[in-house]
Amino acid sequence: MSEELVHDIGLWLLIPSIVLFTVIVTATALGTPSEIRFRRKERQLARLQQAADQCENQVFEIDWFDYREIPKPEILAVLREHGWGYQDDDLGEAGWLLRFVPAEDRDANGKEDAQRRLRADLRDAEMDVRGAYHLDTSQYAPLSYPEIRGIVRAAGLTVATNTRTAVGRTLVLSKPQTTVLSSSDGPFKPKATLPSRDLDRVRERQRVWAKQFNRQVGLAFLHGFIGLFALAAALTSEPADGTGHYLAWALATVALLLFIRAVLKGLDVRRKRWDELGHLLER
Incomplete structure (x- = not known):
């Protein structure tokens, strides 16, 4: 390995180290993002509880955007401890308004109304x-x-x-x-002319093809990563380094061939899927 290459590698290792050190020092001084959000949430909780205790109206209304660090279920639980029961919400130009009424009034018919709805x-x-x-x-x-x-x-x-x-x-x-399709099963747009009685069968075939395609995608990522890593090792070594140089080239060659094979098989799966379902789906 040449002296110039060693110098370049050392430089590229030094720069990320300096950046990482700066980030660690800054995070230690200011707190990690999770710590900052936790402190912000604590302040919002205190403000919410104070507003609930000071409200003298029959309807207590808050803008959820003012308490965005607090999940809605936690807001409901906190306000219930302070005597307020959830009524409804309204998302509009003014914000995301949550409305609450005294808990005893809400309990009288709130559950029955929710069940009916x-x-x-x-x-x-x-x-x-x-x-x-x-x-x-x-x-x-x-x-x-x-x-x-x-x-x-x-x-x-x-x-x-x-x-x-x-x-x-x-x-x-x-x-x-x-059959229920998830996001990992890919896009699915059946033609309007597809009879509803055939829709579930088409979804099932879509899922079968998607499973085969996703497997090839995973293999392509794995082999591609290994191949690039081995190729980088091969390019930064020389024949004088011994068997490691030739092993790196061999591993890179095998991994990249497997990567190409996975890509071709993935494309073949897509082609076969379209041959079977193409006349039933929108492009």
Whole structure:
């Protein structure tokens, strides 16, 4: 390895080290991003509790954007401890307004109203082309999660996935024995002329092809990373370095050939998928 190359490698190692040292010193002085957010959240919680205690109206209204570090479920729990029950919310030009009423008034009919609204929404629910219906549980705040699941089951639906969000939970619902496509299954736009009775079969075939394609993508990333790493090692060494130089070239060659093979197989999977489903899907 030449002296000039050693100098260049040392320089490129020194620069990131200086940057990393600067970042560590700055973070130590100011606090990590998580610590900064935690302190900001503590200040917002104190301000929220003070506002709740000082409110003398029958309706307590806050702009959630003023308390953006606090998840909505935590806001509801904190205000409930201070005697306020969640009523509704309104997202508009003025902000994201959350409204609360005295808890004793809310408890009288809040749960019954939420149950009625949820049953009506599920009765009218229509699955999208991916076989799913997205339910925002924050719209039924008086109900606990087990209560919501019970109403969902009573409506003849199942919970495909359950995702936590800043405002609560989002449930992806589906009909029993129905295929639900996720984002990893790729784009899916069936033609308007596709009969609804065939839609689930097409979704199932889409998922099968997507699984094969995603496997080749993963292999391509793995072999590509190994190949580039080995190629870099081969280019920075010389025959005089011994067997390591030739091993690096051999590993780089094998890995890059496997990378090309995975790419070609992935393209072949896409072609076969389109041959089977192309007449049923939009481009």
